[in-house]
Amino acid sequence: MVSDRRYCRWPRSSRERTCISSIGPLLQPSSDALEKQFDSWQLRITPVDYLLGVADLTGELMRMCINSVGNGDIDTPFEVSQFLRQVYDGFSFIGNTGPYEVSKKLYTLKQSLAKVENACYALKVRGSEIPKHMLADVFSVKTEMIDQEDGIS
Template sequence: MNAKDGGSRKRKQDSAQSQKTEGHESDDISSCPLISAFKTFQLELDTKHDKYERLVKISRDITIESKRTIFLLHRVTSVPSTEELLTESEVKLDGVRQKIRQVAEELRGEDLYQFHRAFTLGIQEYVEAVSFQHFIKHRSLISLEEVNCRLVFLNGDKSEEKGIPSEKQGPQALTFQVTPTDYLLGVADLTGELMRMCISSVGNGDIDTPFQVGQFLRQIHDGFSYIGNTGPYEVSKKLHTLKQSLGKVEDACYTLRVRGSEMPKHMLADVFSSRAALLDPEDGVA
């Protein structure tokens, strides 16, 4: 055996030993508690981010459908009968609630406030839509308890999918609770829709609705005044917009009361709109 053969065999042995050592090191790294912990954290973060993105998409759908319901409800000033319109709006709101049910499914077993920013805008828009519908029906403000009572869903279908008869297991309730902050922000946004409703109603010869809305807005303003600057920042910021909406309605109602008898009804809407427009340049907060 010459020196060349001996050197080649030595290199092969060293290579095999190196591969074996690398394999042991790889096994040691994969079994390291620190690496395992970081892999667990990675999986948890990825799962949380995926859930957050799904909630953002659902919230966007809730916002769109709620806005469509509000646009539909604005037709109440131009239709002879409101029953059919309210029935149609209820069907749309039922569809929105099914979207909220998806949010509740995503939040099952989770801390709501970890994902609150993902769906808060959609919930505020839903509160605005359902409170607008409630005002048209009853000329009053829907309570937070009434809003949450409509967000209780039965999950009897889940037991049937698992092969367990639902009558034996009993219906399971899945609930979604609107937070007080989302409720207040939705009610604050309602004031803008009521001001638009005033303009439309006057254009159709209805001069009673603006005064009803004005009284209603004063009550809401009084309620928000108790909160003042002690509540969340978003609430205090929207309080300024609420004051502006109330001022526009009151100023227009004053015009209707003083000049309403001296001009035709079809011209009152122009007066109402012009008086509201005069206040727009003073708007400090959108």
């Protein structure tokens, strides 16, 4: 899986979103002389595996979002929500026409997006009412409710 070999850093600034890859054996030096000039590498991975890795990344971003609220970071959930919405929209174009694994991940991505959007909603509507140290408890209860609605135990 791509996500198993990838270290992602979600920076404080939305301008510098970067993923720092540490994918070792998957990288091979490029054979093209022009590309060698620019020290480029080729990544040998199938498009389906890449999409599955991106989908797995969204689950990790959802966890990071909920944890950031518990740590008192109120801005990160809104940034993550926008990014997850864009990824979900992109995956929606593939929908059920793509490989089975991708359509299955689309369902999980939808759940992650719902959890992050619920966190953003609670922050926007109830954020001033709830003390910061109690926000994590509110989101863990909401996450359990979403999982129960979807039949996940």
